[in-house]
Amino acid sequence: MVETRTFTADDLLTLTTGQGERYELVEGELRVMAAAGGKHGWVADAISGEFYVYLKTHKTGIGVTAETGFFTRGDDRTVRAPDYAYIPKDRIPVDGLPDGYLAIVPALVVEVISPHDRAGEIEEKTQEWIAFGVDVVWVVYPTTERVYVYTQAERSPVIYTADDTITGGHILPEFSVAVSTFFEMV
Secondary structure, three states, rough: OOOOOOOOHHHHOOOOOOOEEEEEEEOOEEEOOOOOHHHHHHHHHHHHHHHHHHHHHHOOOOEEEOOOOOOOOOOOOOOEOOOOOEEEEHOOOOOOOOOEOOOOOOEEEEEEEOOOHHHHHHHHHHHHHHOOOOOOEEEEOOOOOEHHHHHHHHOOOOEEEEEEEEEEEOOEEEEEEHHHHHHOOO
C-alpha cells in the first residue's frame, strides 16, 4: 500500500525545490507548474503593464502578478496563482496584504495560456476562479491572439480577437486597450 502525502498552504510556502519548480496546490495535491516560456512571459508582461498604467492613474485598487497565491476553495488545501489579478481597494484589508497567500477574492483574473497547458486544466481553473467569486476571468491565448472573457453573469465566454478593443467593463471603468497590444513585439 502506497501512502500519498497531502500538503497544506503552509507546506507550500516553505517548500524548497532547488530546481526552480513552481507549484499550485489543489485539494492537498501539489501540481507542478512548468516554466511558461518566452512568449507567455512577454504577453503576461504586456497585459500587466496596461493594467499598471491604468491603476497608477485611477488608483482604484492594486494588481498582483504570477506567483501570488489565492485560497480559491476557502481552505488551506487549495492555492491557485493566476498570471495577473486585480484587487479593488474595498477588498484590501485595512492592514494591507499578508505575506502569505490571500483569501481575498480578486475582481479580475488573467490566465495566459502556455503550450503545455491542457484544455481540461484550463477549464477547471477558469471555473474555479468563477466559483471563488471572481467577477471576470480573461483567458489569453498567445498563439491565436484571442482573449476569452468569462463572467459571473454569462455561461459562455465573449471572445476578443486582435482586431478588437477590450475594456474593463464595470470592474475597471475607462480601461480600454486594443487586444493586439498584448501581442505586439517591440
